[in-house]
Amino acid sequence: MAPKAVSTQSKAQRVTMAAVGKLAGVSQVTVSRALSNPSVVSPETLQRIEKAIEQTGFVPNALAGALASNKSRLISVLVPSINNTTYAAMVQAFAEQLRHQGYQLLLSETGHTPEEEEALIKTHLSRRPDAVMLTGVDHTPSARKSLESAAIPVAELWDLSDDPIGFCVGFDHTAAGRTVADFALAHGHRNAAVIYADDERAHRRKAAFSQRFTQGSGASVADIALAGPATIGGGRSAFAELLAQGFGRGVIFCSSDVLAHGVLIEAQAQALSIPQDFSVIGFGDQAFAKDLFPALTTVRVDREQLGRLAATELLARLNGVTGGGKRHDLGFELIERASTQSKKGERDVASL
Amino acid sequence: MAPKAVSTQSKAQRVTMAAVGKLAGVSQVTVSRALSNPSVVSPETLQRIEKAIEQTGFVPNALAGALASNKSRLISVLVPSINNTTYAAMVQAFAEQLRHQGYQLLLSETGHTPEEEEALIKTHLSRRPDAVMLTGVDHTPSARKSLESAAIPVAELWDLSDDPIGFCVGFDHTAAGRTVADFALAHGHRNAAVIYADDERAHRRKAAFSQRFTQGSGASVADIALAGPATIGGGRSAFAELLAQGFGRGVIFCSSDVLAHGVLIEAQAQALSIPQDFSVIGFGDQAFAKDLFPALTTVRVDREQLGRLAATELLARLNGVTGGGKRHDLGFELIERASTQSKKGERDVASL
């Protein structure tokens, strides 16, 4: 039986507004109005139209509508990865706000380089989204130009910039790194290490932490970079490596809660005590951070709020409100829990 | 300063194929061809067109293209939640396959009821996607009718059905529950409990487990249902509750690895030994399962393969290949690790 490849391409769905109108005894425009602005159509015709829609199973063609009105009700979302609760929780909150206003998401993963992102931005713009949401503030000049000439609202998330394309919603990663360093120093630590996933923003936090910690303690800070996404396994192996390198007694700052979680597990497996032997600090305050044992000291960043605020700001601009702020600093908060020792005093004396 | 609300709505991007054509000294159609089928355009004109595109910053209008060609290159994706690695990893693999063929995702969260899903399906269909991916095989009759009359490929994931709308890719949840029960029985357990998130498929696995375990052991199976998504905190509190109820020594089957993870943590916090005091079994074999301490015994389901296969099957249908299977059983595999005791023999004797 020879395979009958290449076939129909049928794709029925032939019902148009004109067809519905004919059945209801009105013109196509009236059907359009019945759907978009029912109050301006007489109750009787409205009823006939609704009946006709029911009978035919009519589904409006939003493509044609978008072309005619120059409004697609589509929002482009570009995130490094969807399989990462950091971004997923933010996108979820973002989408929730927009869904109520009839917007839907065109979503793509960008990977982690501006170059990969550039091509995707152009593809997305060809769909004529009403607005765009990007991750980070680092984009190629060409991508930036495309976005600017599209003349639609653009949100950049997770970071701050003095010159955003549209507006940005995020926080200061350098300040976050410093804050953690100050916390560690204030708790008497004189020995520290950083485990981080190789992400530009994480790298900036790590650099700020290390600089400040060294400045305050005189000690250099060991660090281990992990390729790829942050995983529990990655955190475990990085901590194991740190121990193998002779790192002893001190504080470990991880670029994400997931990595810190891995450190906790590796410590348990090696029968080390947290926080007696090592203090561990995460980043993000993901839902599980408070439920770990010991509960994780971390830096809280409100991912949902990030998504919600970006959505609200976009909606305002879509509704013609001008003059919204270009820079929204949501800040962060260090949450002290059981994975770091609370009392002060000299520590890490037996270090190395 | 009175706010200047309601403004321009400009949305420039006025460059069309006609404009590019004029600049290049050719007609609009030739530009269209230069983009979609360059080989039929002479090298010189092609060059002039490319230059004109460069100069103008032309971005094709995919909306108009879709309307004219009746092909949107859009794939609708409806998942219960995006902030859940179970679905996120699957969507990621799914999108990756389709991206290479020039398709993009229109993504929405459905929540967990067929009714919520129904409205979204209709909204999505109005965008004229070339195909649709749904989660589960349980949909309202009305939604089913809409999808059928759309006459496009439809994939249903994570479950099996004898009468799918288009085709389904999943596994037998009842068989999975039974397999876990048989495993527990074979390892000598005579006391069991289930902790599960209130999801229809998880419920089916739980029911199958309980029935088979009771049948094999004569003992009834305690269970705790958790509202909302599976979380570590939920797993912890459920296990704590189980202990408070007097559940002692036995096996605990969790409807997801995340819940099982919570059980492990609660056990650690209460200084209980896994697997000496309790055997714990998860579901999903998520990346972290092997990295827990103790490593988690679980049921592997290949989420990436699920997404990939669905994408491949959809692509085949989009390319006109007929007769693909309507039911793809990807199966599952019980992965035995350290969270369950390996040797056989009577257990749980001190139970309750």
Place this chain on the structure above:
DNA sequence: CTGTTAGCGCGTTCAA
């Protein structure tokens, strides 16, 4: 309250 007329920016014929 309803209809008429014009596009929106492309792909798809068909002719040249």
Place this chain on the structure above:
DNA sequence: TTGAACGCGCTAACAG
């Protein structure tokens, strides 16, 4: 290899 004409299905004016 190129172009003219047409239409995809809808919204946006403007009449009536």
